[in-house]
Amino acid sequence: MHPLLLTVYYSLRPLLPRPVQIALRRNMVRRKLKVNRGVWPICPGSDQAPADWTGWPEGARFAVVLTHDVETAVGVQRVHGLMQREKVLGFISSFNFVPQRYDLPEGVRNGLTENCFEVGLHGLKHDGKLFLSRRVFRRSLPKINRYLEAWGAKGFYAPSMLRKIEWIASLAIEYDSSTFDTDPFEPQPDGVGTVFPYLIPKSRSSGETAIVELPYTMPQDLTLFVLMQERDIDIWKEKLRWLAERGGMVLLKTHPDYMNLDNSKPRIDEYPGELYMRFLEHLRSRYAGQYWHVLPRDMARFWRQRFSSSAAEARK
Secondary structure: OHHHHHHHHHHHHHHHHHHHHHHHHHHHHHOOOOOOOOOOOOOOOOOOOOOOOOOOOOOEEEEEEEEEEEEOHHHHHHHHHHHHEEEEEEEEOOOOOOOOOOOHHHHHHHHHHOOOOOEEOOOOOOOOOOOOHHHHHHHHHHHHHHHHHHOOOOOOOOOHOOOHHHHOOOOOOOOOOEEEEEEOOOOOOOOOOOOEEEEOOOOOOOEEEEEEEEEEEOOOOOHHHHHHHOOHHHHHHHHHHHHHOOOOEOOOOEEEHHHEEEOOOOEEEEOHHHHHHHHHHHHHHHOOEEEEEEEHHHHHHHHHHHHHHHHHHHHH
């Protein structure tokens, strides 16, 4: 989407009723799906492994990383319940919060870290303006870094996947997860074309590694179940099978804001949370013993250690 159109959209969005927003996005997804079936949900060639790739730790066939972007106060209220459901199934994940959009009790963050889950930063305000100009980003950078330090957060997740990676690399983070292998339905739809992490240099001249980029590689829940109105997890299962066969990274980004976890009457922008649980159960049973499941920060540390060491050896 053109930057000017993005500016207009995010300026008008607060004035549009939620049903209107969803209707507009559903129409956009239908149009884009017709011309992108050849590159979504699977992008040919994105399974190419990095040079010198020797595989995942513990002899795993593929890797699994789970993340949640918490976009509203409703999502905050659902964090504990979602965390508990994941724990029962034997999974851990990161929950990524927007610090200046809603109230976030310290107890919510502490509850996650005390249970060995991870906390990340999902932008600053989620208003679509963070990357509009270098001036805006520079003004926000100290605030973002203060939240990162206060929360002990190591990862950044750009709201709405609007991003400038070279700017993000200047943040005090270990990794970023603001890209995807393929997702033509996002406002900034250019995918990175890989289902593996990769290194982001500090600058083109120095070549020093700043952060690890963790692209999400599974369709987002909002796209599938709210915008496309899918009623099963077949597309998730298809992409999971493809990633497992090719030894890639399964990185799934979901949103507790849109998960109906209590069987109440769903809003127009909600879907049955049981669909997410069903996916985790399928992953656990169908692929038992085949995957390496870690938090995003641990994935980033593995990748940096593995490939920074390789790069250092190559320079000798």
